[in-house]
Amino acid sequence: MAGLKMLLDPTRVGREAEKLEVDLHKRIIGQESAVRQITGIYQTFVAGMSSPGRPIGSLLFLGPTGSGKTRTVEAVAESLVGDPRAVIKIDCAEFQHSHEIAKLIGSPPGYLGHRETHPLLSQDVLDQHHTATVKVSFVLFDEIEKASDSLWNLLLGILDKATLTLGDNRRVDFSRALIFMTSNLGAAEMGSILRPGLGFTSHDAEHQPVDEKTADRVSRAGVDAARRKFTPEFLNRIDRTVVFNSLGTPELRQIVDLELQSVRDRISRATGTKAFEFTIDDGAKDFLLKEGTDPRYGARHLKRAVERSLVQPMSNLIATGQVQSGDQLMVEFDSGCSRLVFLKEFKDSVPQTGTPSEKSVAA
Ligand SMILES: Nc1ncnc2c1ncn2[C@@H]1O[C@H](COP(=O)(O)OP(=O)(O)OP(=O)(O)O)[C@@H](O)[C@H]1O
Ligand SMILES: [Mg+2]
Numbered sequence: 001m002a003g004l005k006m007l008l009d010p011t012r013v014g015r016e017a018e019k020l021e022v023d024l025h026k027r028i029i030g031q032e033s034a035v036r037q038i039t040g041i042y043q044t045f046v047a048g049m050s051s052p053g054r055p056i057g058s059l060l061f062l063g064p065t066g067s068g069k070t071r072t073v074e075a076v077a078e079s080l081v082g083d084p085r086a087v088i089k090i091d092c093a094e095f096q097h098s099h100e101i102a103k104l105i106g107s108p109p110g111y112l113g114h115r116e117t118h119p120l121l122s123q124d125v126l127d128q129h130h131t132a133t134v135k136v137s138f139v140l141f142d143e144i145e146k147a148s149d150s151l152w153n154l155l156l157g158i159l160d161k162a163t164l165t166l167g168d169n170r171r172v173d174f175s176r177a178l179i180f181m182t183s184n185l186g187a188a189e190m191g192s193i194l195r196p197g198l199g200f201t202s203h204d205a206e207h208q209p210v211d212e213k214t215a216d217r218v219s220r221a222g223v224d225a226a227r228r229k230f231t232p233e234f235l236n237r238i239d240r241t242v243v244f245n246s247l248g249t250p251e252l253r254q255i256v257d258l259e260l261q262s263v264r265d266r267i268s269r270a271t272g273t274k275a276f277e278f279t280i281d282d283g284a285k286d287f288l289l290k291e292g293t294d295p296r297y298g299a300r301h302l303k304r305a306v307e308r309s310l311v312q313p314m315s316n317l318i319a320t321g322q323v324q325s326g327d328q329l330m331v332e333f334d335s336g337c338s339r340l341v342f343l344k345e346f347k348d349s350v351p352q353t354g355t356p357s358e359k360s361v362a363a
Pocket of ligand 1: 031
């Protein structure tokens, strides 16, 4: 007699991968495909189904500058081991010559400086951020198109066999590492699809939302550029290639909100029990958006704009006692002088000095 059959759901993910997905969605805006690919790889690892003798996964991130490629890697580390700085970053452009490669793998015994060099890619460095529950390392090779031949060979060995041999012949095991690689290859072609006929885009230009067909063309331009530059030998070793989307105004607006949340976290860390709150109006958010984002550079300069226009003046207000514990600070945009202004509400009485309507203007 045939037994009962139950339909299973292979699309459901486990608790660990689900947490990673939720965390990434909170931190990374508008890059669904990247989030999906990463959680897929992690799910395979957690289930013990990763290919033996290979890194947990290798991902190539392509796409425009300031679209979140590096931030995504940091966010994965933040979610899994609680620290975005757990990422070992290798800026490929900096490792052109053999003495620079020695910084990564150390020099052979007998060579000058052998004892002083602490290889950047030793097992200790790789394992140092492991936690009791998550033993995963994160290695990021930035701008791989600039890697020298010797760095390529090193990278191919890591991708293929999950091992690296150091200068003194010790072996480093990469089978618990997630390998990320980024490249701006194809960025110019992608830019010309997104902004046809324009070398420059006005600073004020709205960041146009990209329709599906354009997004497809952009993605293909990225992959084609990678195929032209990289050997099949290399591309075949990569588990997933993800082309990051160019961010439109709605996404950039959400990134402004993320930055504001991190300012709130900083206030409570800096002022402890004396924390104050702030509200920020839409005009002020638009101002930060305009100052910190650009169709060509994505959200690359947003942090700097937030530091300059918000964190710096707020620090002055804290240091001079103008805002104190329990205060409600309001940040608004003053269109007259094109600046952010800071106001504080007096609930009970008018203060001795200054007037409640006095505005503190950000320099
Ligand atoms: N999709 C995104 N979600 C959340 N924040 C983002 C996103 N894209 C960019 N940012 C913000 O912008 C900053 C710069 O982005 P990031 O360094 O990740 O860009 P990138 O794609 O690596 O650019 P590049 O190709 O120039 O290295 C990040 O630190 C983050 O604050
Ligand atoms: Mg980057």
